Structure formats: C-alpha cells, structure tokens
Amino acid sequence: MLSFRLKAIVSMVPESETVADIGCDHGKVAVWLLKNGRAKYAICGDLSGRSLDKARKLARSKGLCDAVSLREGSGFDVLEMGEAQTAVVAGMGGELIASILEKGKNKLPETLVLSCNKGSGLMRKWLSENGFAIEDEDLVLENRHYYPVIRARRGDSKPLNDMELEFGPVMLQKKTKLLKYYVNHRIDQTKTIRAKLQKTKAERKEKLIDEIDERLNAYAKVLKCL
Ligand SMILES: C[S@@+](CC[C@H](N)C(=O)[O-])C[C@H]1O[C@@H](n2cnc3c(N)ncnc32)[C@H](O)[C@@H]1O
Numbered sequence: 001m002l003s004f005r006l007k008a009i010v011s012m013v014p015e016s017e018t019v020a021d022i023g024c025d026h027g028k029v030a031v032w033l034l035k036n037g038r039a040k041y042a043i044c045g046d047l048s049g050r051s052l053d054k055a056r057k058l059a060r061s062k063g064l065c066d067a068v069s070l071r072e073g074s075g076f077d078v079l080e081m082g083e084a085q086t087a088v089v090a091g092m093g094g095e096l097i098a099s100i101l102e103k104g105k106n107k108l109p110e111t112l113v114l115s116c117n118k119g120s121g122l123m124r125k126w127l128s129e130n131g132f133a134i135e136d137e138d139l140v141l142e143n144r145h146y147y148p149v150i151r152a153r154r155g156d157s158k159p160l161n162d163m164e165l166e167f168g169p170v171m172l173q174k175k176t177k178l179l180k181y182y183v184n185h186r187i188d189q190t191k192t193i194r195a196k197l198q199k200t201k202a203e204r205k206e207k208l209i210d211e212i213d214e215r216l217n218a219y220a221k222v223l224k225c226l
C-alpha cells in the first residue's frame with residue numbers, strides 16, 4: 001500500500017501516543033502508523049478540505065475513524081501545544097516545510113519527521129538553527145526523484161557546513177550507494193547549469209562560474225569519501 005518514499009517516512013516515526021501528519025493529503029501515513037501500532041491517535045492536518053476528505057475516506061475504510069482527528073488549516077495552526085509527540089511534514093518543498101516549521105515554532109513536538117522533494121538544505125538549516133538535532137536520515141529514489149527523509153529531535157543541534165546541509169550529516173556518515181548516485185546526479189545538474197551560463201552574457205557570469213566551480217570541487221571531495 002505504501003510507496004518506497006512513504007515506507008521510508010513511516011519507518012522513521014518512533015512509537016508515539018499521538019502523531020500529527022501536517023499536509024496529510026491521502027492520510028496513508030497516519031493510517032499506517034495506527035494500523036501498525038506505532039501511534040494510538042493521529043491528527044491529520046491539511047490546507048485542503050479535499051485532501052482531508054481523502055484521509056477521512058481511508059480512515060473510515062480501515063475502521064479507524066475514532067483514532068483520527070481531521071483538521072483543516074495551515075501547518076501547525078491545527079495543533080494545540082503538547083498534543084502530539086511526533087509530527088510528520090512530508091511531500092512539500094524544503095522551503096515550504098522550513099516556513100511551516102518557523103510559523104509553528106512554539107507548538108512543535110519533540111520529534112519531527114521531514115521529507116521534501118527539493119530544497120532539503122533549507123530544512124536542515126532551519127533545524128540546526130532552531131534547536132533540533134538530526135538523529136537519523138534516509139534517501140529514497142522514486143520515479144527518478146530523490147527524496148531525503150530526516151528524523152530530528154529537540155536537543156543539541158550543531159551548525160552544519162554546506163555539504164552537510166545539502167546531503168545530510170547522517171547520510172554522509174552512512175555513505176550509502178544511493179547517496180553516491182545522488183551526488184553524481186547533483187554534479188551533472190550543476191555542470192549543465194554551468195554550460196548554460198557559459199553561453200549567456202550574464203553580468204556576473206565570471207563570479208557565478210567561480211561559485212559553481214567551488215561547488216563542483218566540494219562535490220568531488222564528498223564523492224572521494226563515499
Ligand atoms: C503532495 S501532498 C503530500 C502528502 C503526504 N504528506 C505525502 O508525503 O505523500 C502535499 C499536501 O500538503 C498540503 N499543504 C500544502 N501547504 C500546506 C500548509 N501550509 N499546511 C498544511 N497543509 C499544506 C497540500 O494541500 C497537500 O495535500
């Protein structure tokens with residue numbers, strides 16, 4: 001029932017009394033967590049009433065209506081302080097997830113499980129600057145897209161360098177084969193941008209190319225360690 005990406009997300013969720021799934025859409029994450037005893041209660045939040053209808057339908061079909069609270073609203077607005085021990089925020093861009101975390105700052109639970117389709121550096125930056133330590137990470141390739149998955153817990157956060165922001169401090173330690181593919185993928189993308197830039201008459205072209213070359217060097221150093 002779950003895709004590889006959703007499987008990676010749910011497997012990062014620790015056993016919790018109540019889990020909040022912010023931006024739940026289909027509601028598959030909450031239903032899996034309840035059915036598999038990972039949570040006793042789930043709060044499913046979404047901006048869209050249509051998404052909540054999907055989540056309601058799924059919960060009903062699994063006989064879980066009493067274990068799910070469906071709430072329409074933005075980010076952590078739908079949550080009371082201390083209501084959940086864990087929140088999942090997944091399937092959006094890293095920039096949006098970071099802004100949802102920033103707006104909900106005072107209501108965030110102890111544990112966050114985050115996954116985005118792009119811009120994971122912004123999510124990690126927010127965590128490192130706001131007292132959340134990255135505890136575990138995973139990387140999933142699905143439909144030719146890479147999806148990082150992060151579990152962070154309130155605690156001693158530390159500053160992260162550029163490569164840790166982009167690829168994840170735990171992923172860099174795990175040194176998986178998929179991370180190697182992902183770094184190569186980023187190198188290819190960056191080279192394509194460089195080649196396009198070379199052909200333009202952009203004002204700051206030389207400076208931008210220097211910055212890209214610096215980044216390519218940093219990627220090459222990461223690759224050597226994998
Ligand atoms: C692509 S779906 C992801 C669903 C699920 N979390 C997943 O990972 O498969 C994104 C969902 O986030 C919701 N969403 C977008 N911005 C939101 C916000 N600020 N607060 C709550 N939900 C939001 C959208 O309505 C949509 O249902």
